[in-house]
Amino acid sequence: xxxxxxxxxxxxxxxxxxxxxxxxxxxxxxxxxxxxxxxxxxxxxxxxxxxxxxxxxxxxxxxxxxxxxxxxxxxxxxxxxxxxxxxxxxxxxxxxxxxxxxxxxxxxxxxxxxxxxxxxxxxxxxxxxxxxxxxxxxxxxxxxxxxxxxxxxxxxxxxxxxxxxxxxxxxxxxxxxxxxxxxxxxxxxxxxxxxxxxxxxxxxxxxxxxxxxxxxxxxxxxxxxxxxxxxxxxxxxxxxxxxxxxxxxxxxxxxxxxxxxxxxxxxxxxxxxxxxxxxxxxxxxxxxxxxxxxxxxxxxxxxxxxxxxxxxxxxxxxxxxxxxxxxxxxxxxxxxxxxxxxxxxxxxxxxxxxxxxxxxxxxxxxxxxxxxxxxxxxxxxxxxxxxxxxxxxxxxxxxxxxxxxxxxxxxxxxxxxxxxxxxxxxxxxxxxxxxxxxxxxxxxxxxxxxx
Amino acid sequence: xxxxxxxxxxxxxxxxxxxxxxxxxxxxxxxxxxxxxxxxxxxxxxxxxxxxxxxxxxxxxxxxxxxxxxxxxxxxxxxxxxxxxxxxxxxxxxxxxxxxxxxxxxxxxxxxxxxxxxxxxxxxxxxxxxxxxxxxxxxxxxxxxxxxxxxxxxxxxxxxxxxxxxxxxxxxxxxxxxxxxxxxxxxxxxxxxxxxxxxxxxxxxxxxxxxxxxxxxxxxxxxxxxxxxxxxxxxxxxxxxxxxxxxxxxxxxxxxxxxxxxxxxxxxxxxxxxxxxxxxxxxxxxxxxxxxxxxxxxxxxxxxxxxxxxxxxxxxxxxxxxxxxxxxxxxxxxxxxxxxxxxxxxxxxxxxxxxxxxxxxxxxxxxxxxx
Numbered sequence: 001x002x003x004x005x006x007x008x009x010x011x012x013x014x015x016x017x018x019x020x021x022x023x024x025x026x027x028x029x030x031x032x033x034x035x036x037x038x039x040x041x042x043x044x045x046x047x048x049x050x051x052x053x054x055x056x057x058x059x060x061x062x063x064x065x066x067x068x069x070x071x072x073x074x075x076x077x078x079x080x081x082x083x084x085x086x087x088x089x090x091x092x093x094x095x096x097x098x099x100x101x102x103x104x105x106x107x108x109x110x111x112x113x114x115x116x117x118x119x120x121x122x123x124x125x126x127x128x129x130x131x132x133x134x135x136x137x138x139x140x141x142x143x144x145x146x147x148x149x150x151x152x153x154x155x156x157x158x159x160x161x162x163x164x165x166x167x168x169x170x171x172x173x174x175x176x177x178x179x180x181x182x183x184x185x186x187x188x189x190x191x192x193x194x195x196x197x198x199x200x201x202x203x204x205x206x207x208x209x210x211x212x213x214x215x216x217x218x219x220x221x222x223x224x225x226x227x228x229x230x231x232x233x234x235x236x237x238x239x240x241x242x243x244x245x246x247x248x249x250x251x252x253x254x255x256x257x258x259x260x261x262x263x264x265x266x267x268x269x270x271x272x273x274x275x276x277x278x279x280x281x282x283x284x285x286x287x288x289x290x291x292x293x294x295x296x297x298x299x300x301x302x303x304x305x306x307x308x309x310x311x312x313x314x315x316x317x318x319x320x321x322x323x324x325x326x327x328x329x330x331x332x333x334x335x336x337x338x339x340x341x342x343x344x345x346x347x348x349x350x351x352x353x354x355x356x357x358x359x360x361x362x363x364x365x366x367x368x369x370x371x372x373x374x375x376x377x378x379x380x381x382x383x384x385x386x387x388x389x390x391x392x393x394x395x396x397x398x399x400x401x402x403x404x405x406x407x408x409x410x411x412x413x414x415x416x417x418x419x420x421x422x423x424x425x426x427x428x429x430x431x432x433x434x435x436x437x438x439x440x441x442x443x444x445x446x447x448x449x450x451x
Numbered sequence: 452x453x454x455x456x457x458x459x460x461x462x463x464x465x466x467x468x469x470x471x472x473x474x475x476x477x478x479x480x481x482x483x484x485x486x487x488x489x490x491x492x493x494x495x496x497x498x499x500x501x502x503x504x505x506x507x508x509x510x511x512x513x514x515x516x517x518x519x520x521x522x523x524x525x526x527x528x529x530x531x532x533x534x535x536x537x538x539x540x541x542x543x544x545x546x547x548x549x550x551x552x553x554x555x556x557x558x559x560x561x562x563x564x565x566x567x568x569x570x571x572x573x574x575x576x577x578x579x580x581x582x583x584x585x586x587x588x589x590x591x592x593x594x595x596x597x598x599x600x601x602x603x604x605x606x607x608x609x610x611x612x613x614x615x616x617x618x619x620x621x622x623x624x625x626x627x628x629x630x631x632x633x634x635x636x637x638x639x640x641x642x643x644x645x646x647x648x649x650x651x652x653x654x655x656x657x658x659x660x661x662x663x664x665x666x667x668x669x670x671x672x673x674x675x676x677x678x679x680x681x682x683x684x685x686x687x688x689x690x691x692x693x694x695x696x697x698x699x700x701x702x703x704x705x706x707x708x709x710x711x712x713x714x715x716x717x718x719x720x721x722x723x724x725x726x727x728x729x730x731x732x733x734x735x736x737x738x739x740x741x742x743x744x745x746x747x748x749x750x751x752x753x754x755x756x757x758x759x760x761x762x763x764x765x766x767x768x769x770x771x772x773x774x775x776x777x778x779x780x781x782x783x784x785x786x787x788x789x790x791x792x793x794x795x796x797x798x799x800x801x802x803x804x805x806x807x808x809x810x811x812x813x814x815x816x817x818x819x820x821x822x
Contacts, residue, residue, distance in 0.1 A: 012474050019470055023463045064470065071477045271462035273469050277693040285685040292681070293650055295657075302657025309662035316666070335581065335668070342582040349591060 011067065019060055026053040150176055153315040157322040171205050175228065182235055188242035195235045202228045220321055227318060230311045237304040244291070244300060252287035256280055469696055476699025483706050507550040508559045510570070514599045518574030521596045524558055528565040532815070534633055534822055535567040535600055535609050539593060539624075541616035542573050542725065543675060545717050548801050549614070552710060555802045560811030566818070569600055571617075575719040581668045583722040585620070585729065586747045593624050597631050608633035608758075610818055615639050615771060615797070619733065622779065623746055626755045634821050635756060635785075636814060638763045639800055641771045642753075643778030645737045649769060650682050655734040664723040672718025682769050711802070740782055754784035759821045761814065763791045763800070770797040789817065 029049060154172050178198045182191055209225040259279060263270050270276050291297055320330050514521035538558075540546035549570070550558040561568050571592065576583070600609050611632045613621025618640025625632045646652050663670060680687045698704040738744040744751045760783055764776035773792070780788050791813060795803045800810070 012477070016467075016471060016474055020467055023467055027463050061470075064473075068473060068477060072480060271465070273462070273466040274693055274697070278690060281685040281690040281693070285683065288684055289650075293647070293653060295653065298654045298657040301654060302659070306659045306662050309659070309666040312666040313662065334578075338579060339582050341579070346587065 015060065015064055015067075019057070019064075022053055022057050022060060025049075026057060029053060149312065149315065150179060153319045153322075156319050159322070171208065171224065174201065174205070175224075175231070179231060182238075188239055188246050191235070191239050191242055195232075195239060198235065199232060202232060217321075220318075223314070223318055223321060227311065227314045230307070230314050234304075234307040234311045237300070237307045240300055241304050244297070248288055248291050249284075252284040255287055256283040259283055472696050472700050476696065476705060479699060479702040479705050483702060483709070507547065507552075508556060508562065513569070513603075514596060516592055516595065518577075518580075519592050520572040520574065521599065522570050522572060524562055524568040524570070526567065527559070527562040530565050531567050532565050532818065532822070533567075533604075534606060534818070535569055535604055536561070536818070537593075537596060537600060537609055537611050538568060538570040539611070539613045539617035539621045540571065540573070541614060541618075542576070542588075542719065542721060543616055545714065545719065546570060546572055547717070548714055548798065551714060551802060552707070555707075555807065557801050557806075557811060560807065561814065564811050564815035566811075566815055569596070571596055573719070576669055576722045577720070578668065580722045582724050584724050585623070588725065589620050589624050590627070590747045593620060594628065597624075597628070601631065606633075607631070610634045610636070612636040612638065612814075613640055615641070616729070619729075619739070622739070622753070622756070623744070623751050625758065626751045626753055627746065627749060629755050629757055632758050634759045634761070634818055636761045636763065636817075637776070637779055639765055639768060639771045639776060639797055640762075640779065641733075641775045642782065643737065643740045643775050644734045645740075646772055646774050648772030648774050651678070651770065652734065652772070652775070654678075655730060660727050660730040660735075664727045668723050669720040670723060670726050672720050675721060676716060676718050679770065740778055752784075753779075753782040756783040757785050759787040759789075759817075760785045761789050761791060761817050763793075763810075763814075765797055765800045766792050766794045767799070768797045787821070791817075 154176050157172055158169055178194070178201060182194045182198060205228065206225060209221040209228075256279065260270060260276075270279055316331065320332060323330055508527075509525040510522040511525065512520055513523045538546075538549065540549065550556045553559060558568055558570070573588075597609060597611070601607065608631050611621050611625060611634070613619070613636070615638070618637040619642065621635070622637055622640060622642065625635045644652055644655075667674075695705075695708055698708060732738050732744055736743070739751065739753065742750070742752060760779065762776065762779045764771070764773050766773055768776070777790070780790055791810075793800060793803075793806055793810070795806060800806055
C-alpha cells in the first residue's frame, strides 16, 4: 500500500503546483479584467486566456477528485468496512467546485460568464448528479438497487423458462427495459413521459397475459400481470416523490441564492469554498426538513415505500415460481424450516428454564432435608446428653441419699451411745451421790466426838 | 458572491489550502492503521502498541447463548461497587459506541468510578434470527443475563442501564421483573412514541411494516442507516464530508473521524419479527404508555417500576426526542425518579467532551447513594 501511495506522490505534487499556477493566473486575469472594464475594450486573446484558465482549473479538479477517490479506495480498502468507503466519496466536491467557480461574481459586480448556465440555481441537477453517483442521498430505492434486483429475479425467470416460452420471455425483457429506463431518467417530467409509454405497453401486454398462448403457464402469466400493475403503482408514487424533491430543490436553490446576495450586499461575501458549501447545505436542509416534517410528505413517502415493498414481494413470488421446478430450496420452505427451528429452540429454552427451576427446587429441598437431618441429629444428641446427665444426677442423688442415711444411722447410733453414756453417767452420779452422802454422815459423827 | 478583487484572490487561495488538505489527507490515510471502532477481540494485547492504545477496554466473555454474548469488563478502580451494572444496548448499530476509543468511552469512565460493568452484545442478526421476537430478547436473554449475574454475586437485584432501544427493552424488563432490578437507568430511551418532534415518529405512521418485513425478512442495516441519514440529509451526506477536509491533515483526528464513520455504518440487520413488533406496537400503537403492551402473555405496567430511576436524555436528540424520553418520569411508579439532561445529540451523549467528563461520575454518585 505504501508503494501504491509513493507512485501517486509525484502526480499529487505536480497537481498542486499546477493548481496554484492556474489559480494565480486566473486571479491575475480577473484582476486585469476588472481594472480595464471601464471603457477599454479587451482583446479576444485576453478572453481566451481567461476562459482557458477557468476551464483548466475545472479540468484539474475533476481529475484530482477522481484520482483522489481512487487513492482513498486503495489506501482504505481493508481498513474500514466497504459500506463506509461508499460514503467516503469525495467526488461530490467536484460538483461543489464546478458550481463555486461558475458562481464567482467578478470584482465590480460583473457576473462570471461561466455562471450563465445556472450554477447553484440548478439545485435539481446537483441533486440528480448526486443520485447518479450512487450516493445514499434519497436513494433508499435508487434506480441501481431496483434494477439490480429486477435483473436478478428476471434472470432466474428467464433461465427457468428456457427457449420454449419465448413469447413470455419477450414480455419479461420488454418489462425490464422499460422499467430500467424510467429510473434512468433524471427529471420527474422525463420519468412521467416514460411512464406514459410504459402504461401503454403494459395495456398491450395485458392482452397476451390474460389470454396466454398454449403452453404458457397461466399462473405465471397472472403473477406477471400483477407485477406490471404493481410496477405502475410504484412508478406513479416515484413520480410524485420526484416532483416534490425537484420542487423543494428549486425552492432551496432560490433561498440559497438569496442568502448569497444578501451577504454580498452586506459587504460580507461568502468567498471561501467551505463556507459556500456550508451555506448550501444549511439552506437546503432547512427547506427540505420543513417539507419532510409534514404529514403529507409522510403519506407520500409511505405510499412510495409501501408500493416498492409490494413490488418486491411480487418479484420474490415470481422468483420462487422460477425456482419451483429446480431442486433449489425455496425461500418460503427455508423460512418455514427456520421458523420451526426457532420454535424448537424456544421450546428447548423454556424446557431448560423449567429444568433449571426444578433443579433449584430440588436443590433447595435437598438442602432443607440435610438441614432438618442435622437438626434431628443435634436434638438426638442433646436428648442423649440430657439423659446421661439425668442419670448422673440420679446416681449422685442416690449416693447422697445413701450417704445421708448412713450418716443419719451413724448419728442415731452415736446418739444412742451418747444416751447410754448419759444414762450410765446418771447411774454413776446416783451412786456417787449416795457414796458422798454416806461419807458426809460418817465425818459428822467423828467431828462431834472430837469436840 | 465576490465583490472585491482582494477577496476574489483570497477565495482562490483558500480553495488551494482546501485542496492541499485533501492531498495531505491522502498521505495520512496511507499511514493509518486498520480502523476499529471499539473492537479488539482479534488483537492480542500487548498494552503498548498503537492498536492497544487505541482499542477498547478489556472484557471477558462470561455467558453466551448462540450469537448473543454477555461480557464483564475488567475492573479499573480500587474500590468496586458491590452491586454490578448490566448495560443493555440497542439492536440498531453496535454497542461499540459505548467504548469507541480510550478517550471516548462511557464504559471506561464507569469502571474508573468503581462500577462493576456487564454488557450484552446482541451480535449480528442473520437469517436464523428472522423470527426472534421482543419476548425472546427480553424474557429470554436479558432475563438469563440478569439471573446469571445475580447468581454470580449472590444478590437479589442488580443495577440495569439501557441505551436507546435497549432502554425500551430494559424498561419492559424492569416492569415485568421489578424484584430483580435495584436501580434503573434508562439513557436516551424512547417511551412515548406519539410525538411529532422527530421525523422518524412522523414517518412511521404512514408505512406498512408488515410489507417491509414480508419483503425483506430481516430489514437491512443499510436501509435503517439511510432512514437516519434522511433526518439531517444535507448535514450528514454533504456537510460532514466537507468538514472532514480541514481535519484530514491531522492523522489522529482523521482516524477518529473514520472510527466514528466505521461505527455509524456498522449496522446489523434488524430481526424481522422484532422490528415488526417494535414499530407496530410502539411506534404506531404507542402501547407502552397506554398500558396495553403485552409480552409473553403478560401486560407490561410501567407503574410496576418502583425502584429508583435515573432518566438520562439528550436535549438535541433528533432520533429520540426529549419529550419521548421524558415520558418515563411521568409513567413509572417509582417515587425516586431523577432526570439528567445534556445539551447534546443522540450520539453526543456518549462521545462528546462534556459528557465524557461528567456523565459517568454522576451515574456512579446516584447509584452509590442508593445501595
